[in-house]
Amino acid sequence: MLVLTSQKDRYGYELVEQISHKFAIAEGTIYPLLRRLAAEGLFSTYLSESGEGPPRKYYKITDEGRRVMSGMIEEWNAFAIGVQEIIKGGSD
Amino acid sequence: MNKEAYLNELARYLKLLPPEECAELMGEFREHFECAQLSGRSEAEVISKLGHPRLIARELLTQSQIERADKSPTLLSVTRAVMATVSLGLFNLVIVLLPFITSLTVIAGVFVFAICLLISPVLLILQYQSVALSINSIFLMLGLVGVGLLVALGTLKLTRLYYHLVIRYLKYNLTVIKKDVTSFEA
Numbered sequence: 001m002l003v004l005t006s007q008k009d010r011y012g013y014e015l016v017e018q019i020s021h022k023f024a025i026a027e028g029t030i031y032p033l034l035r036r037l038a039a040e041g042l043f044s045t046y047l048s049e050s051g052e053g054p055p056r057k058y059y060k061i062t063d064e065g066r067r068v069m070s071g072m073i074e075e076w077n078a079f080a081i082g083v084q085e086i087i088k089g090g091s092d
Numbered sequence: 093m094n095k096e097a098y099l100n101e102l103a104r105y106l107k108l109l110p111p112e113e114c115a116e117l118m119g120e121f122r123e124h125f126e127c128a129q130l131s132g133r134s135e136a137e138v139i140s141k142l143g144h145p146r147l148i149a150r151e152l153l154t155q156s157q158i159e160r161a162d163k164s165p166t167l168l169s170v171t172r173a174v175m176a177t178v179s180l181g182l183f184n185l186v187i188v189l190l191p192f193i194t195s196l197t198v199i200a201g202v203f204v205f206a207i208c209l210l211i212s213p214v215l216l217i218l219q220y221q222s223v224a225l226s227i228n229s230i231f232l233m234l235g236l237v238g239v240g241l242l243v244a245l246g247t248l249k250l251t252r253l254y255y256h257l258v259i260r261y262l263k264y265n266l267t268v269i270k271k272d273v274t275s276f277e278a
Contacts, residue, residue: 011123011127012120012123012124013123013124013127013128014127016124017131020141026141026142026143026147026148027124027138027141027142027143028121028141028142028143028144028145028147028148029143029147029148029151031117031120031121031124031148031152032148032151032152032155035117035152035155036155036266039155039159054123054126056123056127057119057120057123
């Protein structure tokens, strides 16, 4: 979610769609997650008119959000490398 | 269930939240339906993908309780946050409620001990039925009351720290358990 919003500001439905394409999760539970990240100060939100339909609530990543994101990416990479090495080691 | 029924049910559950928060969330779900309609998805499909309103509401309410407890940690607010977390999954009975009750009992025990020390002079006087006390017993009492005060103050400080830890654990629990909830739904 942080990575998606770091690319550009996104509205809720867009995020939900992107995430639910990749992971089998109940779409409704993404909104509580968005809300939590916003409450923790990782996102700020604003309303903006769209070409079609009603004004949409956009999520914008904050500096704190970017910090947390890069921390998580590093953590994930280290984890993935560890797993990779164990898999390779196991097939020797 | 159609869109209106779904939103009404969700709104009913979310009434427990502060009104402006409830309105914001309802706006978000309304927006979800409208966007989905624009991209040509049917109401029934959207609803089945969203998951049950009760589930979504439970998560939102739990978050809100934890935030509230974080802002003003009292026994009541922390207990509410714990109970809300327990409602998210049976497993939390074991990994949240049990440790919480156990640790709370220990803290209560220490408090009772401190109170006993504080009122020990009264107890001693009652026991001996006289106010004529030796210098020794007066010093003993002062000592006991002093220790009682220290223990009570220390535990008060400790309790505040303890609430903080509980809230951090609940927040962590929310991120972990969330995966279970969602995969069950899916």
